[in-house]
Amino acid sequence: MTTVQTIPFFPPHLFEADREELLGLVRDVALDPEQRFILGARSARFEETLRSSLRAADAVLCGSGTSALELVLAAMDIGPGDEVVVPAFGCAPLAASVVNAGAVPVFADVDPHTMVADPADAERRVTPRTKALMPAHMFSVMADMPAFREAARRRGLRLIEDSAVAQGATLDGIPAGLWGEAGVYSFVQVKSCGMPGEGGAVVTGDAQLARRVRMLRNHGQDGTQRFLHHEVGRNSRFDELQAAFQLHRFAGFPRRLERRAEIAAYYTERFAPLAAQGVLPPPPGRDGRCYYVYAVLAEQRDALRAHLTERGVQTHVYYRQPLPEQPAFARYAAPDDRWPHARRASERHLALPVHHLLTDTDVEYVADCVRAFAAGR
Known part of the structure; x- marks a missing residue:
């Protein structure tokens, strides 16, 4: 096995x-x-x-x-x-x-x-x-x-x-x-x-x-x-x-943050060609970038997540509903109001591992798995 x-x-x-x-x-x-x-x-x-x-x-x-x-x-x-x-x-x-x-x-x-x-x-x-x-x-x-x-x-x-x-x-x-x-x-x-x-x-x-x-x-x-x-x-x-x-x-905070930045830059470079296959990375560059979470937008988010889970890559979905559509806050939203981009973000975002303890081999493996999924689509 x-x-x-x-x-x-x-x-x-x-x-x-x-x-x-x-x-x-x-x-x-x-x-x-x-x-x-x-x-x-x-x-x-x-x-x-x-x-x-x-x-x-x-x-x-x-x-x-x-x-x-x-x-x-x-x-x-x-x-x-x-x-x-x-x-x-x-x-x-x-x-x-x-x-x-x-x-x-x-x-x-x-x-x-x-x-x-x-x-x-x-x-x-x-x-x-x-x-x-x-x-x-x-x-x-x-x-x-x-x-x-x-x-x-x-x-x-x-x-x-x-x-x-x-x-x-x-x-x-x-x-x-x-x-x-x-x-x-x-x-x-x-x-x-x-x-x-x-x-x-x-x-x-x-x-x-x-x-x-x-x-x-x-x-x-x-x-x-x-x-x-x-x-x-x-x-x-x-x-x-x-x-x-x-x-x-x-x-050690600057060093840990730099490691996250390196991982994010590598992911973005590897994923940049995948937009046509339905996987969109964040914009490239470092100005105005934070590295708490690295999230792609995937047209088939749940399928991508299942693909990565099968290969041992843990992922995370943060917000499955926009705030004004959640029971706690719906009362503050006008009944006819809409937030189409927030809705799409809720349906498509998928966060990948980006913490500073990842090895280069780990990062390459994650990227390879995402690219393999896109290639299969």
Whole structure:
């Protein structure tokens, strides 16, 4: 019997090389005389590391990428009576964060190739109640932030950048997260700068906005006096052990990201000729690219996925329905509204392994399997 190799989509041994360091950090944090397990000196150092690496005004750690979005919306006083334009294709927090703020998500269609929000369609949906635009970077490609920035300026709107999947990416020399008034990162384990737990950050060029986010994440306290609450906040605090672990791994982040970029470039080169066979890779190039997920658009997505599964290549389908077609958010969509490109993206996208632990042999095998499927069609 022939043994089929398995190439995991989510590698189970993602942090194996850091096992001993992590165990040591558990001891260090537990025995630290400061006895701070949240928002201690290590969290402060990680915030400064992020801030200086981005040349941002500030970076504020919080409990998750989702809560980072919610904190930004709260800090901007977005709430009941307001609308926020978000992509129709993407993860639930895009809409849920707006709903949880008491505002209404308004869904914009996406670009048919890159799957990021279409700036023209987003601006078409602006009304007198619109308070903010909230584009999101998706899979391999950053949103068209110059166009969104100009639209926000022209319409007098706030601009929030959901850069949860794009840490380390740049567009026109500007890091993902700093195109809008505030951006967010997620550190959940499968992200490019992930860790073994939940966590996120708000990054911004606006120091005043950062101060309010910092206060809101900790029950409305400003850090000068405990149990003095300046406004109603929430609990979205960062874990000291995770901060220590991120500080340990941060020096290797550019190397890990570069490996993902190399894999993505190889896939795109191998898949570029396959468009006529119904397999479309992301656009080539590095500017405005993120490497959290590498997704192709396949006319016969489920057949391609089955083909790869039979050959030991694990894949992933993220969003099988546009957000406004899901039960949680359908009430916020007009009955006659349509998002044809978001619908097509839901039906066609397929994510391939792109993590930094793949070997060259693994990557070549994945590409060969995809090309073999296309050749058979």
